[in-house]
Amino acid sequence: MLKTNNYQRIIFSAFVNSGLENQRVNQNQVAQPQVDLLQPLRHWLDSLDIQNRELARFIAKMIPAQCPFERDIIFFGRKIAHIPPMCKLNPLYDQFVGLRFRALCYLADVCGEDIQSYC
Numbered sequence: 001m002l003k004t005n006n007y008q009r010i011i012f013s014a015f016v017n018s019g020l021e022n023q024r025v026n027q028n029q030v031a032q033p034q035v036d037l038l039q040p041l042r043h044w045l046d047s048l049d050i051q052n053r054e055l056a057r058f059i060a061k062m063i064p065a066q067c068p069f070e071r072d073i074i075f076f077g078r079k080i081a082h083i084p085p086m087c088k089l090n091p092l093y094d095q096f097v098g099l100r101f102r103a104l105c106y107l108a109d110v111c112g113e114d115i116q117s118y119c
Helices: 013-030 039-047 053-062 093-110
Strands: 071-075 078-083
Touching: 039 093, 053 093
Parallel strands: none
Antiparallel strands: 071 078
16 A cells, blocks of 8 residues: 555555466466477487488488478569478477588598588
8 A cells, every 4th residue: 555645545456466366377377397299209310320421411312401392483573472481390390400410510521522412
């Protein structure tokens, strides 16, 4: 409770408590653990060690360097639409990019191959 110059009382509890109750509800909703079904696959892809030249070449060829779905639609020389890259929607995108990078590093560093053809 707060007094003003003209001796009117203002009660803040109605404003303060309503906000705290909403925050408690939101914190309880966020605190619930979510099950990530792809976590074992993510862990396996991240821990995969490249020690074979043929496997490294296969991975470098199969995982594209750029998103193959990104396109500009051109009609009579004018760009009328753009299809954005959808690879970021893949939940394993980061793991595949890391795997491709490790394969290219193996080919370049250990095998001494020129990796220009994979880029």
